[in-house]
Amino acid sequence: MKTLKEDVRSRIVMAARSEFVKCGYRKTSMRTISAKSGVVLGNIYNYFKTKDDILCAVxxxxxxxxxxxxxxxxxxxxxxxxxxxxxxxxxxxxxxxxxxxxxxxxxxxxxxxxxxxxxxxxxxxxxxxxxxxxxxxxxxxxxxxxxxxxxxxxxxxxxxxxxxxxxxxxxxxxxxxxxxxxxxxxxxxxxxxxxxx
Incomplete structure (x- = not known):
């Protein structure tokens, strides 16, 4: 289960990095990160409380x-x-x-x-x-x-x-x-x- 959770977290971070690099932090929405990572928006909040937390992870x-x-x-x-x-x-x-x-x-x-x-x-x-x-x-x-x-x-x-x-x-x-x-x-x-x- 832990490996699965790490995989999900990693997908979120990788998708966010790609979008932050392409569009900038402010223009990247949590919905876009959700779509690009394939992780349901509500589930992202189980890993990161805010978009700022995702930036810090990136x-x-x-x-x-x-x-x-x-x-x-x-x-x-x-x-x-x-x-x-x-x-x-x-x-x-x-x-x-x-x-x-x-x-x-x-x-x-x-x-x-x-x-x-x-x-x-x-x-x-x-x-x-x-x-x-x-x-x-x-x-x-x-x-x-x-x-x-x-x-x-x-x-x-x-x-x-x-x-x-x-x-x-x-x-x-x-x-x-x-x-x-x-x-x-x-x-x-x-x-x-x-x-x-």
Missing amino acids: LHPLLSAIGERMASYSKGEHEETHLDFSPQRQKDFLKEMLRFIFLYKEELRLLLFESQGTSLENFRENFIDAQVAISKTYMEQVGTRVSPLFFRINASTWVTIIGEIVMTPDLRKEEVRQALGEYICYNTAGWQELIKQ
């Missing part, structure tokens, strides 16, 4: 991945006494960003641009706040003082870059690789200069 893998990444920094797994500006570190970061963006491209678009009026509408600000806190702690570890506003601008810029990528549907992976590689190089040079001050 975005759960993305939110979990972001949460794990943030937690690894918060727990001090990346404690260092100096910043690693090596070309290899830049390549590794680029590879990680590309994998993440292309794995969750549609979900990122939903989260950043389709979550107004949902429980996730403040994600961008909450994420930036968390990044600022992590960055402050990190800079304290390496003995560098940087303006809190700069941390905020830097975190916001990264969210904007990701937003530009996910909102441009015809971008090829190679174009994204080049642009992100250039920005990582640019950003790294800036951090190196700040650390010297």
